[in-house]
Amino acid sequence: MAQQKTEFSEHMSFEFLELLRKKNPAWRLLTSPQAPFVASFLYREFIAENKRQIAEQELISRLEGFIELLNQGRADSLFPRSGREYLDDWANDEHGWLRKFYPPGQDEPYFDVTSLAQKAIEWLLSLRQQVFIGTESRLITVFELLHQIVERSETDPKLRLAELERRKAEIEQEISRVQKGQVELLDETQIKERFWQAMTTAREILADFRAVEQNFRELDRGMRERIATWGRGKGELLESIFEKQDGIAQSEQGKSFAAFWKFLMSSAYQDDFKSTLDKVLQMKAVQEMGRGRNIRYIHHDWVNAGAHVQETVAALSQQLRRYVDENFLEEERRINQLVREIEGKAVAIRNTPPSDWSMEIDGVKPEINLPLDRPLFSPPQRPELKDDIMDAGSDDVPAEALFSQVYVDKEKLKDRIGYLLQSQDRISLSQIIGHFPLELGLSELITYLVIASESSQAAFHPDELEEVFWQDETGTRRVAKLAKIIFQRV
Secondary structure (H helix, E strand, O other): OHHHHHHHHHHOOHHHHHHHHHHOHHHHHHHOOOHHHHHHHHHHHHHOOOOOOEEHHHHHHHHHHHHHHHHOOOOOOOOOOOHHHHHHHHHOOOOOOEEEEOOOOOOOOEEEEOHHHHHHHHHHHHOOOOOOOOHHHHHHHHHHHHHHHHHHOOOOHHHHHHHHHHHHHHHHHHHHHHHOOOOOOOOHHHHHHHHHHHHHHHHHHHHHHHHHHHHHHHHHHHHHHHHHOOOOOHHHHHHHHOOOOOOOOOOHHHHHHHHHHHHHOOHHHHHHHHHHHHHHHOOHHHHHHOOHHHOOOHHHHHHHHHHHHHHHHHHHHHHHHHHOOHHHHHHHHHHHHHHHHHHHHHHHOOOOOOOOOOOOOOOOOOOOOOHHHOOOOOOOOOOOOOOOOOOOOOOOOOHHHHOOOOOOOHHHHHHHHHHHHOOOOEEEHHHHHHHOOOOOOHHHHHHHHHHHHHOOOEEEEEEEEEEEEEEOOOOOEEEEEEEEEEEEOO
C-alpha cells in the first residue's frame, strides 16, 4: 500500500504537474485565452469529420471564413491576424496544436491536428451535460474484460474445461427458458445506455488513431537518434535495429495495432458489424436519441484512419531503411561535426559576445538567363495622328458605370451555409439570407443559386415559393420570388 501511494504521488506531484503545465500542448490549449476559438475551429475542420490532413491554402481559406463569421457585427475585430499567421502559430513548438508536414509527392504543406490537442478538445466535449451516465453498461464491460483476462490466461486444462462447462450449462438453461416463452428483454433505458456507451467508445477509437500514429513517430525518432550517435560498425547497427525484424512493428504499440487491424479487416467481422448496427439503429429507443447518423458509417472511418496509420508506418520503415544507408550515415556524421563546431564557437564567445557583428550570405539561388526568354525585336511603330473633327454626342452616360465591378466570394457563401447547418439539420435559402443579408444584391443571390445547383445538400421545391429581400445601392428595397431551396446537413 505504501509503495502504491508513493507511485501515485510521483505521478501527481507538484513538480510533475508544474512541468506538464509548461510543456504539454493539451494543457496549454485549455489555459490559452484563445481556447474557444482554437478548439471550435479544430473540432469543426478535423475531428467532427475525421479528416486527417488538409492542404494549407484550403485550411487558410476556411479559417479566414470562420474568423469573418465570428467578427461579423462587431465594432472591433476579435481576431485581427491573418489565417496563415494563426496556423503557423498553432503549429510551432511553443503551442504544438497542429502538425505541419509535406505528404510524399506534394509541394504544398498540409496540416493535421496533434493527438494532444485532440485530447484537450475531447475533454471539453466531455464537459457537456449528459442525459444520463451509463453506470450499468460500464460495470458490465469491466466484468467482461476481467473474465476474459482470467479465462484466456489460465494454463490448467481442467480449470478451463470447468469454466466452459459452467458457461455451457448457463446457455442450456437460457435455451430452455426461451423455449418456454420466458424471454428477458432490455428496457428502453438499458438500450439507450448501452448504445451511448458503444457510440462513445467508437468515437474514442477514432481519437486513438492520432495518438497511435504519434507513438510510431516517437519510436522512429528514437531509432534515428540511435543511428545518428552510433560509432561502431554498420553490421552491429543493423543487428541492433532489426534484431526483432522491425523495431516499429514489434513494439507493444505495433503489436496492438496489428491485432486491431487484422480484426478490423476481417470480412466476417465487417458483415457482422454492419448487420448488427443496422438492427440497433432501427430500434425505437435508439431512433429517439437522434444520434444514429454519427455512428452509421463508423467502421468506414475506422478503416480510413487505420489505413492512414498503415501508410505512415510504411513510410517510416522506408525512411529508416534509407537512413541506414552508408552514404547517408557519412552525411549525418558530417552534419553532426559541423553542428558541434558551431556549438563550440558559440560557447567560446558566450560570456564575451562581440558588440558589433554582421553576417553575410552569398547568393542563395542561381540567377539563370536563358537566351530564348528574351523577346524578339519589334520595330517601334510611329503613331498616326489625324485631325478629323469628332461629332458631339447627345446621350448623358455616367462614367462611374465603367468602374462599378462586383465580385462575389463563392467560398465565403459556402462557409456561411456550413456554419448555420452546424446548429440545425436543414435551413432554407430565405433563412440563410435572413441571418446574412445580401450585401451585393442580385449577383450574390445568383451565386447562392449556383451553389445550390452544384451541391448534393440542396433540394429545390418548385411547388413552394419564397421571397428574398435586399436593398440596392440607392437604398431601394428589392424583392425576388423564387422556388424554395432547402440545404440539409449530410
